[in-house]
Amino acid sequence: MQTFPGQTFPGPDAARGSGSPSAAGDPVLLETRQLSKQFGGVHAVADIDLHLLRGELRCLIGPNGAGKSTFFKMLSGQIRPSGGAILFDGTEITGLPRHAIARLGIGIKNQVPSVWESLSVYEHFWIAARRRNGARAAARLTDELLSVLELGSVAGRAVGALSHGMRQWVEIGMVIAQGPKLILLDEPTAGMAADEVERTAALLRSINRQATLVVVEHDMQFVEQIADLVTVFHQGRILIEGSMADVLAAAAVREVYLGSARA
Amino acid sequence: MAHFLVNLIDVLFAIASLGLLSLGLAIIYGMMGIINLAQGEFIMLGAYTVVLSANHGLGLWAGIALAPVAVGTLGLLVERCIIRFLYGRLLDTMLATWGLSLGLIAAVSLILGPTTEGVGTPLGHFTLGGYAVAVYDLFVIAAAAACVALTWAIFKFTKFGLIARGTMQNANMVAALGIHPPTVYMATFAFGSALAGLAGAVMAPLTGVVPTLGLAFIAKVFITVTAGGTAIFAGMLGAAALLGAVESAVSFLYTPIYGQVAMLLVALVLLRIAPQGISGLWQRRG
Amino acid sequence: MAAARLNRLEPCLWGGALVVVAALPAVLSIYNVVQLTVFLIFCLLAVSLDLAWGLAGLLSFGQAAFFGIGGYAYAIVTANGAMTLPALIAGMAGAALAAGIVGYVAFYGQVSTMFFAVMTLTVTLILLQVMGSTAGPSYHIGAAVLGGYNGMTSIPGLALEVPLLAPIPLGPTGFFWTVGGLLIGTVVAGRMLMVTHFGRVLASIRDNEHRTELLGYDVRWRKLAIFSASGGVAGLAGVLFASWGSFINPEVFSLSQSAQVVIWVLVGGRGSLYGAVIGALLVQAMTQYLGSIGTAYTTLALGGLLVAFVLLLREGLLPALGRTFSRSAAR
Numbered sequence: 001m002q003t004f005p006g007q008t009f010p011g012p013d014a015a016r017g018s019g020s021p022s023a024a025g026d027p028v029l030l031e032t033r034q035l036s037k038q039f040g041g042v043h044a045v046a047d048i049d050l051h052l053l054r055g056e057l058r059c060l061i062g063p064n065g066a067g068k069s070t071f072f073k074m075l076s077g078q079i080r081p082s083g084g085a086i087l088f089d090g091t092e093i094t095g096l097p098r099h100a101i102a103r104l105g106i107g108i109k110n111q112v113p114s115v116w117e118s119l120s121v122y123e124h125f126w127i128a129a130r131r132r133n134g135a136r137a138a139a140r141l142t143d144e145l146l147s148v149l150e151l152g153s154v155a156g157r158a159v160g161a162l163s164h165g166m167r168q169w170v171e172i173g174m175v176i177a178q179g180p181k182l183i184l185l186d187e188p189t190a191g192m193a194a195d196e197v198e199r200t201a202a203l204l205r206s207i208n209r210q211a212t213l214v215v216v217e218h219d220m221q222f223v224e225q226i227a228d229l230v231t232v233f234h235q236g237r238i239l240i241e242g243s244m245a246d247v248l249a250a251a252a253v254r255e256v257y258l259g260s261a262r263a
Numbered sequence: 264m265a266h267f268l269v270n271l272i273d274v275l276f277a278i279a280s281l282g283l284l285s286l287g288l289a290i291i292y293g294m295m296g297i298i299n300l301a302q303g304e305f306i307m308l309g310a311y312t313v314v315l316s317a318n319h320g321l322g323l324w325a326g327i328a329l330a331p332v333a334v335g336t337l338g339l340l341v342e343r344c345i346i347r348f349l350y351g352r353l354l355d356t357m358l359a360t361w362g363l364s365l366g367l368i369a370a371v372s373l374i375l376g377p378t379t380e381g382v383g384t385p386l387g388h389f390t391l392g393g394y395a396v397a398v399y400d401l402f403v404i405a406a407a408a409a410c411v412a413l414t415w416a417i418f419k420f421t422k423f424g425l426i427a428r429g430t431m432q433n434a435n436m437v438a439a440l441g442i443h444p445p446t447v448y449m450a451t452f453a454f455g456s457a458l459a460g461l462a463g464a465v466m467a468p469l470t471g472v473v474p475t476l477g478l479a480f481i482a483k484v485f486i487t488v489t490a491g492g493t494a495i496f497a498g499m500l501g502a503a504a505l506l507g508a509v510e511s512a513v514s515f516l517y518t519p520i521y522g523q524v525a526m527l528l529v530a531l532v533l534l535r536i537a538p539q540g541i542s543g544l545w546q547r548r549g
Numbered sequence: 550m551a552a553a554r555l556n557r558l559e560p561c562l563w564g565g566a567l568v569v570v571a572a573l574p575a576v577l578s579i580y581n582v583v584q585l586t587v588f589l590i591f592c593l594l595a596v597s598l599d600l601a602w603g604l605a606g607l608l609s610f611g612q613a614a615f616f617g618i619g620g621y622a623y624a625i626v627t628a629n630g631a632m633t634l635p636a637l638i639a640g641m642a643g644a645a646l647a648a649g650i651v652g653y654v655a656f657y658g659q660v661s662t663m664f665f666a667v668m669t670l671t672v673t674l675i676l677l678q679v680m681g682s683t684a685g686p687s688y689h690i691g692a693a694v695l696g697g698y699n700g701m702t703s704i705p706g707l708a709l710e711v712p713l714l715a716p717i718p719l720g721p722t723g724f725f726w727t728v729g730g731l732l733i734g735t736v737v738a739g740r741m742l743m744v745t746h747f748g749r750v751l752a753s754i755r756d757n758e759h760r761t762e763l764l765g766y767d768v769r770w771r772k773l774a775i776f777s778a779s780g781g782v783a784g785l786a787g788v789l790f791a792s793w794g795s796f797i798n799p800e801v802f803s804l805s806q807s808a809q810v811v812i813w814v815l816v817g818g819r820g821s822l823y824g825a826v827i828g829a830l831l832v833q834a835m836t837q838y839l840g841s842i843g844t845a846y847t848t849l850a851l852g853g854l855l856v857a858f859v860l861l862l863r864e865g866l867l868p869a870l871g872r873t874f875s876r877s878a879a880r
Contacts, residue, residue, distance in 0.1 A: 076763065102765035114763075116756035119749075123553065127753055128764050130746055178764050298667055348860055353663050354608055355859050358811065361610075362855025365808055369849035377845070478804060482674045485667050520678050527671060535658045 026090055029054045029212050030075070030182060035084035036236075037070050044070040046236040047084070052182075057204065057213045059223045061247075062233030063256070068216045069111055071233070072184050076108040077101040089181065107180035111187050111216075113167040115174075117160030121151050124159060124170050128177035145173050149203075164191050172200075176207060183207065185215045189222055201225045220248075232256075265392020273515070276400045278507030279407035282500060283465065284480055285487040286410060287458030289499035292488050294431050294451040297353055300360040301341070302484060303477025304367035305334050305456050309463025310472045311375060317382045323468065330464035331457035338456020342449045350448070364477070371474040379471040399468060406465050410458065415496055427451055431493075482523060483510070490530040492540025501541040506530060553744050553752075563737055570729035574722040583793075586725045588833050590789045593732045595813040595829035596822055597782035600739055603819035604748065605775045606755030608662065611669030612783050612810045614676055617801035619644040619784025620791035621680070624701045628693035632716065633707045633792070640788035641781045648780020652773045670807065677802035700798025707792045728789055732826070735782055739822045751775055805848060809836070812851055815858050818865025827867060 030052035037045040045067040052058055060068045073079040075086060077098040086094045093101050116124060125145050130138040146152045149169055154162060159170050168188060175183055185204075189197045197219065204213060204226050217223050223230060223244060230247045232239040234256050240247060247253055288302045299305075309330035316326030341363060349356045386398035418424035426447055430437045434444040463476070470476070483506075491502035506526045514522030534540065574582050594616055601607040622643035626636040651672060655665045684697025695701065707727065708716040719727060742748045753761045754768050762768055791797045800806065809832070817828020832854065839847045862869055 078759075078763075098759075098762040099765050099767045102763055108763060114757060114760045116753045116760065118756055119752060120553075123749060123753075127746075127749055127761075131765055135746070174760075174764070298663060300670075345856060345860065354666060355863065357610075357663065357666055358815065359856050359859040361808060361811075362852040362857075362859065365805070365848050365852030365855065367852075369845045369847075369852060372845040373843075373849070478674065482671045485671055489664050489667055518682065520675070520682050523675055523678065527675060531654055531658070531668075534660060534664070535654075 027053050029056075029089055030214075031087040032075075033085045033087070035071070035074060035086060036082050037067075037074060037079060038082045043236050045074070045081075048236075048238060050231065050238065052212060052214065054212055055208070057208045057215070057226055057228045059227040059230045059244075060214060060216045060233055061218070061220075061223060061230060062239070065235075066233035067236040068233050069186055070236075072108060072110070072186050072214075072216065075101075075184060076106055078108075078110075102178070102180070105181035106184065107175040107178045107182070108184040109168075109171050109175050109186060109188060111190070113164065113171055115159045115167055115171055118158050120156050121159055121162070121170050121173075122146065122155040124174045125177045128174040129179070132179055141177060145177055149173050165193070165196060168192065172203075180211060182212045182214070185213065187216055187218065189217065189219055197222055265394060268391055269394045269396060272396055272400060272404075274508055274511045275404050277511035277514075278504050279404040280466065281483060281487055281507040281510070282503035283403070283407035283410055283462045284459075285484045285491075285499055285503060286414060286495075287455040287462065288484055288488045289455075289491060289495045290414070290458065291452055291455035293493045293495040293498075294427065294455075295346075295350075295448055296493070297346070297356045298360075298485065298488070299346075299452075299455070300357055300481070301364040301367060301477075302360075302455075302459050303481035304364050304371075305338065305459035305477075306463035306466070306480055307371070307472075307474065307476040308337065308367070309334050309460030310467035310470075310476055311371065311380075311463075312460065313464045313467040314380045314382055314472050315375075318380075323382055323385060326467075327461070327464040330460040332460075334460025334463075335453045335457030338459075339449065339453040341456070342452040346452060347445060347449070350445070368474045368477070375474070377474055379473050381471050382468050384468045403465055403469075410461065411496070411500065414458070418495070423450070483526060486526055486530045490533050490540050492537075492542025494542035498540055498542035502530075502533075505533075505541075553749060555740060555744055559740065563733060566733050567730075570726060570733065573729075574725055579721055582725050583721050586721070586728050587790070587793055588830060589725075589728045589732050590786050590793060591809075591813070591833055592826045592829040593728070593735060593789070594783055594786040594810055595817070595825040596732070596735055596739065597779045597786060598810050598814050599819050599822050599825035600782060601776050601779035602814060603822065603825070604739070604743060604755065605751040605772060606662075606758075607772060607776055607779075608666050608811075609669040609776070609779075610666045610811065611671075611673035611807055612779075613802055613807040614669070614673040615644040615648050615780040615783035616787040616790070616806070616810075617673075617676065617680070617797075617799075618647050619787025620797040620801060621695075621701070621787075622784070623788040623791045624704045624797050625690050625693040625695075627705050628701070629691040632710050633705055634710050637707065637785070637788045640791075641784045644784020644787060645777045645781030648783075649773065649777040652776040652780075656769045656772045656776075670804075673802050673807050674804065677799050677804075680799040680802060696798070698799055700796060700800075702796050704791045704795045704797065706795060707789070724793065728793075731785065731789070735785075736822050736826065747771070805851070808851060808855065812855050812858075814865075816854060816865055818867035818869070821867055824865050824867035828865065831866075 028051055030050070032048050032050045035045060035048040036043065048071060060071070062068055070079060074081045077093070077096055077100070081094055084094070085092055088104060088106065091104065093104060122142055125142040126138050129141040133141065146155050151166070151169060151173065154166065159167060162170065168191065172185065172188055189200050192200065201222060204215065207213065215226065227244055229241060230244050231241045232247055232253055239252060239256060240250055284306060287305070288299060291297060291299050291302075312330040312333050313323055313326035316329060317323050345359050345363065346356060349359060384397060384399050386402060388395040388397055390396070418428060426437065426442055430442070430444050430447045437447070438444050487502045487506050488499060490506065491499035506529060509529050510522040510526045513525040573585070577585065594612065597615070598609065598612045601609055619640040623636045623640035626639045627633060631639070651669065654660070655668060660668065680695065681698045683695035684699065686694055688695045688697070693701065706718060707724065708718045710716045743752070750761065750766055750771060754771065758768050787801065790801070813829035813832050814825045815828070816832055817826065818824030835850065836847045839850050858865070
């Protein structure tokens with residue numbers, strides 16, 4: 001599969017600097033301070049202090065219920081934090097409405113595919129790209145994405161008629177077309193076959209040249225392939241952070257979470 | 264002093280009648296999340312039960328006793344024939360029940376005639392200071408309180424109530440325990456309809472009974488139920504208290520129509536503050 | 550490949566429709582022309598609902614409210630001495646403003662779709678009661694007496710008002726052409742809107758508003774915009790209605806009227822604007838036939854239609870026919 005053409009990826013506004021590590025200014029793109037979320041008596045997320053550098057490809061791992069999706073939803077404005085703060089590119093975004101956070105440069109693909117059933121694949125990418133680009137640029141971007149993601153043959157079909165795996169791809173493509181500085185992907189390979197997982201890994205590495213990525217995943221081989229750093233969540237808190245090797249070697253992680261088998 | 268008491272009775276009456284009229288829909292809304300647009304017609308049919316009962320020699324009180332049975336049975340049929348096919352489709356349920364509402368109004372017009380019927384208000388008056396107060400008003404207040412208390416007791420102390428509360432919170436869980444949620448929905452819808460019939464029957468002596476009677480009540484009932492939220496007792500009762508008081512006050516100062524407008528405005532402000540209704544205010548503290 | 554495009558044949562359809570509208574008065578009796586005019590006015594009302602419901606997924610149970618406000622505003626303004634064209638504008642503006650207020654409260658207040666439907670219905674019912682209670686000469690706006698349930702009469706018909714010349718009243722034929730032209734014009738404008746960026750974003754809002762927001766689109770003002778426009782078009786229909794009959798009364802706010810608008814769009818099929826027109830024509834033909842038997846029968850039939858379509862043919866006639874044709878074409 002084609003690697004993603006760097007210059008066509010709709011990076012963030014030039015004035016704000018691209019996602020690459022060489023951008024001038026603060027290397028920290030995202031910072032959370034004591035970020036928490038309670039549902040009734042349950043602490044879904046408790047006191048998370050996380051630093052994310054520009055250009056990173058970070059993976060979040062941890063058992064189900066560890067708070068990863070809730071964390072993502074707070075970052076993207078879908079859930080209001082109970083406490084703490086989120087700073088994105090120097091701006092405090094805690095409690096801002098969803099669309100405002102998206103405009104600042106955060107894109108998210110939630111766990112459950114969320115698409116527009118009656119609209120075509122083409123339109124998904126086009127609408128996503130069109131917000132920040134003119135009609136012709138949006139069309140060009142859409143064509144490129146269709147070819148890179150190898151969805152050209154279904155471009156005109158309503159996404160509601162597509163398989164689960166293809167819907168995932170469409171949504172990932174939409175988020176790419178949005179052109180964010182930070183892309184959050186919640187289990188992007190869920191339900192994918194092995195070869196699709198390979199393609200996704202290559203795609204993510206390619207996108208990483210233009211955007212910072214945080215990926216929640218359960219597939220340890222996949223994580224090993226792509227991650228710079230890994231953060232392990234457990235019961236709403238960060239258990240440990242480090243390279244994949246460090247994390248897998250840590251006794252604490254072994255105790256708490258043995259993910260999909262290492263070959 | 265007497266003046267104050269008379270005003271107090273008026274306000275209590277407004278709250279009580281609003282609560283009584285809304286209780287049925289509050290249960291249906293709390294259980295299934297749907298707004299039954301034919302609820303006004305269930306109220307109307309309850310009122311007609313009293314009218315028919317009185318006009319055929321059975322008397323007013325027999326009519327009030329019969330109404331919940333009659334309308335509850337109709338509710339059961341409606342649930343089985345229409346609502347059941349639309350679970351989860353909230354707007355479609357509203358559309359279908361709206362169609363049912365039109366159909367019921369038309370059917371009653373054709374069968375019973377479109378003219379206004381009435382039954383006299385029983386029980387007479389008593390005097391308080393210089394004012395005459397209808398004893399029946401007190402009956403309405405008592406009936407409302409009794410219905411709410413009885414319903415609360417059913418939900419809290421009986422097996423059915425427990426199952427109903429469980430289904431409201433988590434239908435899948437209840438299903439995993441071997442109970443068929445559609446059966447619970449059917450029973451709840453019938454129960455909510457029966458309550459509407461009873462409310463209509465109780466209110467019948469106080470108003471002219473026409474096929475379009477429901478329309479006079481639904482605006483108020485919808486506003487109360489949606490402002491109350493899904494917690495039946497804390498939410499709806501709170502909303503009935505607040506909105507009933509507002510309506511009664513504004514109606515007294517101006518006209519009943521401004522009373523309704525005031526209700527709507529207060530409800531909108533309330534929902535702006537608490538999108539889940541009064542229920543949300545309770546739940547957030549928890 | 551491109552985003553949604555208009556069918557290449559559509560402009561032919563529009564042209565054909567214009568020709569038909571132009572030619573009909575030559576073949577129909579005056580009575581039928583007048584009758585057809587009010588049918589077309591209601592088609593316009595149906596289209597107004599489809600603009601909000603079909604394009605953006607905003608189901609308003611109270612489209613009749615904006616219809617009535619438009620008509621009453623026109624009556625009130627003309628009764629106070631204004632010319633008919635400014636009054637028409639006032640009617641549309643008033644209705645659009647009312648829709649804007651309702652929409653603002655709903656969309657910026659993050660009210661649920663269900664409560665939005667209930668809210669719009671409640672507003673209409675309250676308007677019915679308020680306008681119905683305005684009997685007596687003390688209820689007036691300027692020189693316009695509101696008339697309670699009896700409504701307002703002697704409303705001047707739309708006239709062609711050119712500066713410096715005397716107004717030219719539109720006869721039945723001229724009025725028919727005006728209404729037909731406005732209906733076609735609205736449908737054309739709506740169809741063209743559907744394929745713009747704004748229109749596609751509205752479609753995405755209809756399908757999954759959450760997803761659209763996550764891309765950075767502020768859905769609130771977009772919903773408000775289309776809802777206000779839909780209200781304005783309903784108001785235009787109201788103005789035309791008041792002008793057509795020289796009369797308006799609170800019946801325009803009735804539950805029956807509100808339900809009919811929804812039924813027209815439901816039966817015809819929402820989202821294409823053509824479905825709304827077809828649904829309105831078919832159901833009106835039915836209600837007119839039944840109305841000669843008795844209004845209760847009309848209400849009964851409307852109720853039955855609503856239940857039947859929701860249960861059995863939720864998408865409406867036009868989409869269902871479209872599917873049947875494409876299936877048989879594929880064979």
